[in-house]
Amino acid sequence: GAVVSQHPSRVICKSGTSVKIECRSLDFQATTMFWYRQFPKQSLMLMATSNEGSKATYEQGVEKDKFLINHASLTLSTLTVTSAHPEDSSFYICSAGFGLALETQYFGPGTRLLVL
Amino acid sequence: GQNIDQPTEMTATEGAIVQINCTYQTSGFNGLFWYQQHAGEAPTFLSYNVLDGLEEKGRFSSFLSRSKGYSYLLLKELQMKDSASYLCAVMDSNYQLIWGAGTKLIIKP
Numbered sequence: 001g002a003v004v005s006q007h008p009s010r011v012i013c014k015s016g017t018s019v020k021i022e023c024r025s026l027d028f029q030a031t032t033m034f035w036y037r038q039f040p041k042q043s044l045m046l047m048a049t050s051n052e053g054s055k056a057t058y059e060q061g062v063e064k065d066k067f068l069i070n071h072a073s074l075t076l077s078t079l080t081v082t083s084a085h086p087e088d089s090s091f092y093i094c095s096a097g098f099g100l101a102l103e104t105q106y107f108g109p110g111t112r113l114l115v116l
Numbered sequence: 117g118q119n120i121d122q123p124t125e126m127t128a129t130e131g132a133i134v135q136i137n138c139t140y141q142t143s144g145f146n147g148l149f150w151y152q153q154h155a156g157e158a159p160t161f162l163s164y165n166v167l168d169g170l171e172e173k174g175r176f177s178s179f180l181s182r183s184k185g186y187s188y189l190l191l192k193e194l195q196m197k198d199s200a201s202y203l204c205a206v207m208d209s210n211y212q213l214i215w216g217a218g219t220k221l222i223i224k225p
Contacts, residue, residue, distance in 0.1 A: 043203060045215075046216050078218060093159075106161075108158060109158050
């Protein structure tokens with residue numbers, strides 16, 4: 001199956017700093033990449049959908065100025081959590097899809113963010 | 117609104133069979149997915165159903181009834197490593213995945 005990587009896998013930062021998370025599709029070109037957030041014992045919450053070369057589409061309630069998404073190429077998307085606060089501590093997961101129907105999304109291993 | 121319902125938690129015995137149900141109400145339907153997620157890890161793909169009926173894949177099978185808005189995941193010959201959360205997700209008419217809250221499956225020896 002297709003491989004999606006995320007970096008870093010774990011990050012601890014101080015409140016007020018910015019954190020960048022990279023999502024790469026290693027062996028295929030991803031038409032679309034998705035960013036999810038998952039709080040403990042809860043299901044995945046879609047944050048935004050990004051297509052290469054265009055602006056990301058954010059879900060309702062997700063601050064686009066706080067969660068900056070850049071999808072510069074068909075194999076790389078980045079999520080930057082700006083001015084992170086303790087409530088942003090969560091498990092961030094990206095997934096990549098390809099093709100017109102996007103029936104299958106391939107998930108990255110996730111990034112655990114802890115903001116002190 | 118869009119809604120996915122699945123039980124919060126289930127317990128089963130090693131070697132037994134368990135069925136995890138999922139009912140959904142979504143705007144449009146482009147398939148239903150089941151994912152397995154171990155604690156602290158990202159989800160892994162288990163199955164995809166877009167037509168009615170049963171899809172069998174080894175110890176796991178997934179069933180779909182579109183008219184009833186219903187699916188189940190059947191796990192046979194349960195192993196301790198099957199202890200995980202099982203997520204039901206439906207792709208709507210906009211090709212967006214609507215996620216259920218997941219069913220935590222606990223396997224006892």
